Amino acid sequence: MSAPVSSGQPNSDSKSPSKWVLQPSRWRTNEFYFYYFAFAMVVPYMFKVTYDLSKGKVTKPFNLTCEIYILDLHNLGADIVAVLEDSPHYSDDENLIIHLQLIHKLMNNPILQDNSDNQYASFRDNIPTLVPLSLTYLALSHLYQRYCCCVTPIKHSNQSLSRTYFILGAAFLYIAVTNGTSIFKVLFITTVSYTIGMLTKGSWLNPALTWGFNLAVLFANEWNDGYRYSQLGESFAFLDNYKGITPRWHILFNFVMLRLVSFNMDYYWKHKQPREAYDKDERMGGPINDKDRIQKPCFAEDYNYINFLAYVLYTPLYLCGPIITFNDFVSQLRYPSTNVTRRYVTQYAVRLVFVVLTMELTLHYLYVVAISKSRAWAGDTPLQLSMIGYFNLVIIWMKLLIPWRFFRLWALADGFWVEENMVRCMSNNYSAQMFWKSWHRSFNRWTIRYIYVPLGGSKYFAFNMWVVFTFVALWHDIQLNLLAWGWLICLFLLPEIVATTVFSAKKWGSWPYYRHLCALGAVGNILMMMIANLVGFCVGLDGMMDLLSQIFTTVDGLIFLLCTIVCLFIAVQIMFEIRESEKRRGDPKWVM
Numbered sequence: 001m002s003a004p005v006s007s008g009q010p011n012s013d014s015k016s017p018s019k020w021v022l023q024p025s026r027w028r029t030n031e032f033y034f035y036y037f038a039f040a041m042v043v044p045y046m047f048k049v050t051y052d053l054s055k056g057k058v059t060k061p062f063n064l065t066c067e068i069y070i071l072d073l074h075n076l077g078a079d080i081v082a083v084l085e086d087s088p089h090y091s092d093d094e095n096l097i098i099h100l101q102l103i104h105k106l107m108n109n110p111i112l113q114d115n116s117d118n119q120y121a122s123f124r125d126n127i128p129t130l131v132p133l134s135l136t137y138l139a140l141s142h143l144y145q146r147y148c149c150c151v152t153p154i155k156h157s158n159q160s161l162s163r164t165y166f167i168l169g170a171a172f173l174y175i176a177v178t179n180g181t182s183i184f185k186v187l188f189i190t191t192v193s194y195t196i197g198m199l200t201k202g203s204w205l206n207p208a209l210t211w212g213f214n215l216a217v218l219f220a221n222e223w224n225d226g227y228r229y230s231q232l233g234e235s236f237a238f239l240d241n242y243k244g245i246t247p248r249w250h251i252l253f254n255f256v257m258l259r260l261v262s263f264n265m266d267y268y269w270k271h272k273q274p275r276e277a278y279d280k281d282e283r284m285g286g287p288i289n290d291k292d293r294i295q296k297p298c299f300a301e302d303y304n305y306i307n308f309l310a311y312v313l314y315t316p317l318y319l320c321g322p323i324i325t326f327n328d329f330v331s332q333l334r335y336p337s338t339n340v341t342r343r344y345v346t347q348y349a350v351r352l353v354f355v356v357l358t359m360e361l362t363l364h365y366l367y368v369v370a371i372s373k374s375r376a377w378a379g380d381t382p383l384q385l386s387m388i389g390y391f392n393l394v395i396i397w398m399k400l401l402i403p404w405r406f407f408r409l410w411a412l413a414d415g416f417w418v419e420e421n422m423v424r425c426m427s428n429n430y431s432a433q434m435f436w437k438s439w440h441r442s443f444n445r446w447t448i449r450y451i452y453v454p455l456g457g458s459k460y461f462a463f464n465m466w467v468v469f470t471f472v473a474l475w476h477d478i479q480l481n482l483l484a485w486g487w488l489i490c491l492f493l494l495p496e497i498v499a500t501t502v503f504s505a506k507k508w509g510s511w512p513y514y515r516h517l518c519a520l521g522a523v524g525n526i527l528m529m530m531i532a533n534l535v536g537f538c539v540g541l542d543g544m545m546d547l548l549s550q551i552f553t554t555v556d557g558l559i560f561l562l563c564t565i566v567c568l569f570i571a572v573q574i575m576f577e578i579r580e581s582e583k584r585r586g587d588p589k590w591v592m
Contacts, residue, residue, distance in 0.1 A: 023580050032577070035570045042567050047366075050387040053380070054114075054367035113360075114367040120359075120399035123406075134410045137170060137315060141414050161302070161333045164310040171313035180244030185227060186253070186313075189217055190260060194308050197264035202271025207454070210264040214257050221250035222478050252319050254475055258446055259312045263303075263326040265450050270297035290339075290417070293331035294449070302330045316410035320403055322418045322442035325449070329416070337417035345412050352405045359398045368392050375543065382550045382557040386564070389534045389547065396533075397426040400440070419445065430522035430572045432493050432529055447472065461497075465490050485535050492528035496521070515576065522572040523565055 026032050115121045123130075144166045175183045196213060200206035221227075226249055229239040274297060311329045363369075368391040371377060377385055404421040411418050419442040429435040437444055447468050455464045466487070473486030499521050508514050535544050551557035 025581070025584070026577050027581075032573075035574060038567070038570050039574075046387060046390070049383060050366050050368060050391050053384050053387065054365065054371070114363045114370045116370040116373050117395070117399060120395075120402070123399075123403050130406070133174075134316070134413075138410070138413050140170070141166060145415075161307060161330070163333055164306050167310040167314055168306065171310070171315050171318065174315045174318070175249075175313065176244070178245045179249040180242040180247065181229070181239040182226065182244065182247070182249040184239075186249065186256070189253075190256065190309065190312050193260040193264065194305060197267045200268075202268055206264060206268040210261055210268075214260055218254065218257055218475065219478065221253055226250040255317075255319070255321050255323065256312060257475075258321075258323050258443075259326070261450055262323075262446070263308055263311065266297065266326045267303050270300070270303065273297070274300070290328070290337075293328045293335075294325050296327065296331075298327055298330045314411075314416075316407055316414055316416070317418065320407060322404060322408050322411075322421050323446050324416070324418050324442070325446075332416055336415055339417040340412055340415055345409070348405070348409055348412060352402070352409055355398065355402055355405065359395075359402060362391075362395065362398070366391055366395075369395055372543070377543070377546065380550075382547070382554070382560040385547045385550055386560070389530065393426060393530065393533055397422070397439075404440075418442065427571075428575055428578065429529070430525055430575050432489070432496050432525050435529060436489075443472075465493060485532055488528075488532040488535060492525075492532055495528075496525055515573070516569075519569050519572040519576070522575075523568040526568055526572070527564075 115124075145163060148162060148166070172183070175186060179186065193210065193213060196209045197206060200209060226247075228237075230237040307330060308326075311326050314329070317324065368388045371388055372392050377388060380388070401422045408418055408420065421440050421442055422438065423441055424438040426435075426439070429438065451468050451471060452464050455467060457464070469486035469490050470483070473482040476482050503514075503517060503521070505514070508517070511517075531544060534547075551561050
């Protein structure tokens with residue numbers, strides 16, 4: 001969500017492959033052998049500290065808040081309540097009874113899991129439903145495509161996109177089951193947005209009214225908790241009785257909002273520069289590349305209500321994406337992507353299973369989310385507080401990675417190529433700008449196309465980034481800590497922008513210690529990114545103030561900070577070399 005500038009990595013100020021300055025490999029140098037030794041010592045110790053802390057929080061006498069979060073998973077919380085009700089000593093020593101019973105349960109229940117993150121717990125608990133649902137959908141979809149659709153690419157405007165009828169029928173059934181009668185609310189909002197686009201076409205009123213209406217809906221959905229039909233009158237109240245499997249339809253409607261804006265803006269730009277203004281050749285083999293699918297408008301006939309609803313309500317991507325633009329969606333209906341192969345889909349499914357197992361293993365042994373939610377960090381050392389924060393961020397990364405990969409896999413198996421949202425591990429980032437290009441990548445590209453570029457792009461970067469991150473914060477949720485997160489990101493981007501301009505590789509790259517100077521700057525970036533994300537998604541402002549107070553007001557805290565800087569410096573050197581290796585093998589990922 002930022003303008004593409006130099007990442008601060010040595011010899012990477014140019015993104016043109018012909019100008020790459022390839023460095024000899026450092027993997028087998030004495031410097032890196034020392035780094036390997038440091039990794040072998042520090043990383044296992046990080047896990048040990050967090051594991052011991054987690055176990056200590058569960059078994060620590062009279063510290064019960066955190067325990068109940070964790071024990072909920074195996075109904076141990078209910079067991080404790082039963083013990084309280086049945087115990088004759090309840091009024092004498094309530095805490096002691098709870099503690100003794102808790103220890104007994106822990107000794108006989110060695111497999112515990114931190115299931116206190118509601119977002120991941122909801123997805124995890126619905127896996128037994130989502131897997132057969134997706135497999136059934138895919139089976140029917142492929143049968144429909146085989147027997148009811150045109151087998152050749154649909155290249156001309158007078159050819160019907162018959163596949164949209166299956167997509168639309170499946171979407172109506174899915175939303176009716178999951179959201180019940182709220183399907184009428186979804187259809188009403190989407191239809192109003194579609195009408196705005198159709199009536200205003202290429203007028204400036206299109207983007208103005210589109211953005212105004214959809215932002216208003218974003219706030220109204222939150223304030224009215226999804227609305228009730230009884231608000232229209234008692235005669236409509238019966239519609240509130242069937243709310244579906246997931247009644248709170250508006251929680252994930254934010255993703256629908258992105259698609260509503262995409263359709264209207266793509267339609268607006270189609271009038272500004274119609275398809276005929278691009279390459280006259282219809283490209284019988286399909287678009288040249290994925291970028292071409294996004295930028296080149298569809299046929300005028302494609303911007304119709306059926307295609308609009310099929311795009312907005314497409315089942316595999318309806319709940320949480322990844323996000324695809326309308327132009328890209330229709331282009332893939334006409335010209336299926338050659339990126340989707342059976343081998344790629346199979347490998348991607350195996351990788352998803354591996355990530356899920358990693359997440360399960362992590363939650364079985366590290367209870368940092370429960371500790372964070374219950375704010376049970378009183379008396380913890382700066383190291384322990386930092387490990388709570390760091391592993392919270394790791395779990396947040398995985399809890400988002402897993403659903404996004406599941407729904408992307410569903411779309412891939414259905415023949416649609418959509419962006420991978422997480423293209424780098426969160427621990428393999430040292431640039432704030434590059435971090436946001438590899439975290440929720442499809443959303444990042446959406447904000448660039450529909451907010452950043454229309455507002456002037458890099459020409460007004462210092463202004464645009466505040467608009468972009470304010471929208472991103474409000475889009476996630478209307479909360480003060482998220483606004484603080486968005487503004488902290490903007491504030492923390494400024495030092496990197498200044499540093500990469502003043503100490504560019506073009507001017508300083510020949511200096512023998514330039515790589516180490518860049519590493520020190522990267523350490524500052526990492527610390528600032530962690531602060532911003534911990535405020536927004538983990539411990540909040542008060543938790544961060546506790547952590548900073550522990551670090552900067554105690555001798556142990558300052559010693560810990562110095563050790564952290566050294567460890568991060570080593571980690572950044574490894575990251576630099578990873579990117580150099582990517583350049584050497586021609587992998588374009590290094591520019592992310």
